[in-house]
Amino acid sequence: MAVKSLVLKNEYRDSIFLMRISKKLEELEGVQKASAIMATDANKDLLRDAGMLTDEIKGASSNDLMIVIDAVSSERAGEVISSAEGILAEEAKKRVEEAEVIYKTLDSAIGAEAESNLVLISVPGEFAAREAERALKAGKHVMIFSDGVSEEDEIRLKHLGKEKGLLVMGPDCGTAIINGIGLGFANVIKRGSVGVVAASGTGAQEVTSLISAGPGISHAIGTGGRDLHDEVGGITMLMGLKSLADDPETKTIVLISKPPSPEVAKRILKAASEVGKPTVVNFLGGDPKIIEKINLILAVTLEDAAAKAIALQRGEKPKGVTFSADLNEVKNTAEKEYEGIGPNQRYIRGIYSGGTFCSEAMLIVRDLVGDVYSNAPLKPKLKLKDSNKSKEHTFVDMGEDEFTAEIGKPHPMIYHELRQKRILQDASDPETMVILLDVVLGYGAHEDPAGALAPTLREAKKIAEKEGRYLPVVASVCGTAQDPQNLTAQEKKLKGAGVVVMPSNAQAARMAALIATKGEAWNKMVG
Amino acid sequence: MTVELLRKPKIINVGTRNFHDSLIAQGADSVHVDWKPPAGGDQEMIKLLDKLDKL
Numbered sequence: 391m392a393v394k395s396l397v398l399k400n401e402y403r404d405s406i407f408l409m410r411i412s413k414k415l416e417e418l419e420g421v422q423k424a425s426a427i428m429a430t431d432a433n434k435d436l437l438r439d440a441g442m443l444t445d446e447i448k449g450a451s452s453n454d455l456m457i458v459i460d461a462v463s464s465e466r467a468g469e470v471i472s473s474a475e476g477i478l479a480e481e482a483k484k485r486v487e488e489a490e491v492i493y494k495t496l497d498s499a500i501g502a503e504a505e506s507n508l509v510l511i512s513v514p515g516e517f518a519a520r521e522a523e524r525a526l527k528a529g530k531h532v533m534i535f536s537d538g539v540s541e542e543d544e545i546r547l548k549h550l551g552k553e554k555g556l557l558v559m560g561p562d563c564g565t566a567i568i569n570g571i572g573l574g575f576a577n578v579i580k581r582g583s584v585g586v587v588a589a590s591g592t593g594a595q596e597v598t599s600l601i602s603a604g605p606g607i608s609h610a611i612g613t614g615g616r617d618l619h620d621e622v623g624g625i626t627m628l629m630g631l632k633s634l635a636d637d638p639e640t641k642t643i644v645l646i647s648k649p650p651s652p653e654v655a656k657r658i659l660k661a662a663s664e665v666g667k668p669t670v671v672n673f674l675g676g677d678p679k680i681i682e683k684i685n686l687i688l689a690v691t692l693e694d695a696a697a698k699a700i701a702l703q704r705g706e707k708p709k710g711v712t713f714s715a716d717l718n719e720v721k722n723t724a725e726k727e728y729e730g731i732g733p734n735q736r737y738i739r740g741i742y743s744g745g746t747f748c749s750e751a752m753l754i755v756r757d758l759v760g761d762v763y764s765n766a767p768l769k770p771k772l773k774l775k776d777s778n779k780s781k782e783h784t785f786v787d788m789g790e791d792e793f794t795a796e797i798g799k800p801h802p803m804i805y806h807e808l809r810q811k812r813i814l815q816d817a818s819d820p821e822t823m824v825i826l827l828d829v830v831l832g833y834g835a836h837e838d839p840a841g842a843l844a845p846t847l848r849e850a851k852k853i854a855e856k857e858g859r860y861l862p863v864v865a866s867v868c869g870t871a872q873d874p875q876n877l878t879a880q881e882k883k884l885k886g887a888g889v890v891v892m893p894s895n896a897q898a899a900r901m902a903a904l905i906a907t908k909g910e911a912w913n914k915m916v917g
Numbered sequence: 918m919t920v921e922l923l924r925k926p927k928i929i930n931v932g933t934r935n936f937h938d939s940l941i942a943q944g945a946d947s948v949h950v951d952w953k954p955p956a957g958g959d960q961e962m963i964k965l966l967d968k969l970d971k972l
Contacts, residue, residue: 402953404933452958493950499929507922512932513952520963521931521952529928530929531922535936553920568926571945574936578943609923633919741942833939 393460394467395444420462429454496521500528519543521832526550534560535574548625563612564591574902575834577873580605584699585640587630589613589647592744593692595868600696602870605703608639618650624658635665643669644695647674668702670695674752693894712915714893724904730860735823739816740785741804747828748787751899755911758903758911790899803835810846817850824862826902831869840883847887862905866898
């Protein structure tokens with residue numbers, strides 16, 4: 391193997407763009423590893439650990455772009471570097487041909503685009519607060535997609551926004567929909583009359599995708615995951631709620647969050663009860679009594695929230711969903727899956743790209759199968775000692791920093807390699823009874839996630855089969871038929887690989903529990 | 918407060934190019950800022966520049 395590098399001085403590119411290039415280069419023949427990344431100290435450290443730090447790179451600065459190739463020969467590495475240069479040149483040429491106006495700084499864009507009203511920020515976290523502050527001072531609402539912004543900065547920005555009557559969505563706000571326009575990671579959603587305020591990106595994606603099949607969405611306002619902490623005080627959720635209350639297009643409201651601080655929850659629920667529009671609340675794992683006491687509608691899962699909002703919109707009585715298909719059919723599917731199970735297969739292995747999906751699934755299965763270990767556990771005592779090794783029932787959130795910090799390995803919604811490895815690892819474990827997955831579609835996500843996972847899932851089943859076991863795989867796909875990846879096509883690819891595909895994350899978790907208990911969980915679920 | 922935003926979002930995208938492309942594909946009104954770390958990413962220098970800006 392031979393390592394070659396190229397440093398392009400003062401050539402800044404965003405991380406998603408660079409990840410796509412790295413992946414393209416890595417797929418070329420004779421390439422062991424390819425990295426197109428900015429020459430920050432952290433990235434240089436990662437390259438050193440991978441044995442790919444060249445002398446040329448040592449002298450590069452954080453404003454320089456570095457391309458590093460580890461290939462079968464020095465000659466091949468050189469050729470691949472030329473290909474990378476070609477890709478970058480082609481992209482630059484395309485921009486010139488499109489004659490698009492591109493601004494160099496936020497200030498110049500604000501100066502020239504006086505009518506703009508929203509600034510979407512996805513720069514590295516350490517710089518995001520600075521840009522957000524500039525936007526707010528210029529009177530623009532902001533959505534901060536970036537994570538890695540301090541809570542102190544978040545509080546400061548949200549107070550500034552509140553003072554000026556401007557929304558601060560985020561930091562770490564993965565998705566929002568404003569008047570039918572999806573921002574960040576968003577699905578293609580039917581325009582309609584249900585408004586959402588969500589402190590969870592994937593939570594909002596699931597709820598809006600499910601409602602898209604019904605009355606559709608007016609707006610989905612993201613708050614970022616910390617908004618409902620005591621220190622932040624739910625500023626954005628309260629402002630979002632007020633916006634939807636005043637919005638004539640919004641007839642029904644859905645609020646989504648992980649369990650908020652009790653004080654903040656009280657404030658938000660009180661405000662929600664005064665809006666005068668039917669409001670469904672899903673505070674994942676939160677206390678149901680408070681919600682029902684003040685005449686709001688409680689939803690225990692994301693799907694439940696969507697189903698209840700749809701029912702309210704139709705003037706029907708809201709009711710929960712356990713399984714949406716014919717119950718006999720569901721039971722038969724589960725039976726077929728656990729028929730071939732070996733005596734030592736006992737545990738569910740949830741391998742997630744969405745943090746909220748992972749939490750929701752754990753909340754559902756813990757009542758049916760018992761404790762679930764995780765890198766993001768429901769209780770501290772259930773934290774995995776080593777996130778890379780499953781123990782009994784284990785659900786991993788592979789979007790956590792510990793998995794995404796490796797070079798060129800961004801979020802598992804975009805890049806599947808780590809999840810693929812984990813699937814094969816759990817398939818080899820004789821104690822694994824079911825593998826449970828989420829697949830997320832929409833703008834920003836991988837262009838064909840089911841296509842990328844299907845061969846791995848086939849291989850996983852083969853590994854088990856060779857050792858005389860049958861390995862059930864259960865998944866749900868979050869998205870719509872209008873998404874660039876197409877929901878139906880993605881589900882078909884998974885089914886083709888022998889996966890039991892359920893219509894929601896909650897139903898997939900229940901199906902996994904049903905299989906893992908060989909049907910014993912049925913009565914608890916369906917009564 | 919947010920009436921204008923909810924009626925017609927007009928977006929300035931700072932950072933990830935892909936988000937701007939998705940917005941354009943949806944027919945949204947978006948312009949892109951080809952952002953680079955200010956002052957070569959030197960936080961001390963940035964603070965200094967911001968102070969000068971305020972003057």
